Amino acid sequence: MNSETFLDYYEILEISENATNEEIRDAYKKKALETHPDRFVQGSSDSAISPTISQEEAKDRFQKIADAYYVLSDETRRAQYDRVKTSRKKKGESATTLDVGRANANQIFGDVFEELLRPEVDNPHWFYAPIGAVTGGALGFICANVPGLVLGAYAGNKLGSIRDAKGVSVYDAYSKLSSNHKAAILSSLAAKLITSGRI
Template identity: 45%
Template sequence: MSTFPDYYKLLGVSKTATTDEIRQAYKKESLKTHPDRIVNATPAEKKAATERFQAVADAYYVLSDPTRRREYDSLYTSRGPQEKTPDPNASANFFSTFANMFGGRGTGPSATGATPADRPDADNMFADVFEDLLRPEVERHLPWWTWLGAVCGAGLGFIIANIPGLMVGAYAGNRLGAIRDAKGKSVAAVFSDLGGSQKAEILKALAAKVLGAAANSF
């Protein structure tokens, strides 16, 4: 008997969950299952973690889009309870059989990241959520270059034209520094360049924050 992936169980949500509830569930599950959280893992452990992380991404890709979710639900209701499973392997089989039904027809927040007959890119999908989770922290950064530019510009301006030069130089340096501040890499891009132990620590800290907040909300 063929098995059918139960994406609702994979994300830990009810069949009536809203899109926002599905996204919140994906944030939690992707942090819990991300393979980079496992330091010094054996190849088998890494493979199992990667498969589950991919299956969680599959679940979010399907359930976060109204059209894909509706088509999935029509298949879901036609399967008996004994056929449905949260086993990640069932998700791989599902996409190899049914992915063409999703091709080019998604209109929701996760409409990108997959092509007809392909599974979604789990890393790219996680990068979007990762940016969202860390955005409040990143946006608190101090504009070092903006202020350094203002100070340096003011100094040069004062040397050249005293007080008027100081004012013009400070403004010009401030604007140039702001441009430099705005050219930073995305958080996800920086994260991908880190070593394994650094990634693990960041993911564990984020998971503790997100899962802790979720536990406190109940």
């Protein structure tokens, strides 16, 4: 970050400079849900929180919100940011720059929303689940006719689902969903968290 692009992260998250870690996290959740680019894919029904924003504008805002959270949620980075911000006020706009790197917006979103996304991501069946169901059913039929087919298909499907999700984070699973499914999940989370006043 250079002096020309110094941003007021408190203003971006709409919080005070004395905000607690919990307030920072809650503000991030609200802003991230409002501007997540997946909510603005063509054909998705936005929940009317930010109906006029384009997907490109959403990407830019989403990155700035992630950067703000990345800096303010860490004690060391926040202290450095506050020193630079204070110095710029005293010495003028061109004084002291801040170099804390750039946040990985998707990784931060996945980390913060992991628990909330888990029940919303409907355990998608990608490849191994249907293959497991077919092969399990075939083996079950060979061993025990129709009852074996039903039991084998069920067991194969469950084992396949486990294999599909093995070693995959919730956000990775979310990322493999269709655009409309992702948009629906984000709108659902926004409705639950923002309109209910939980954040």
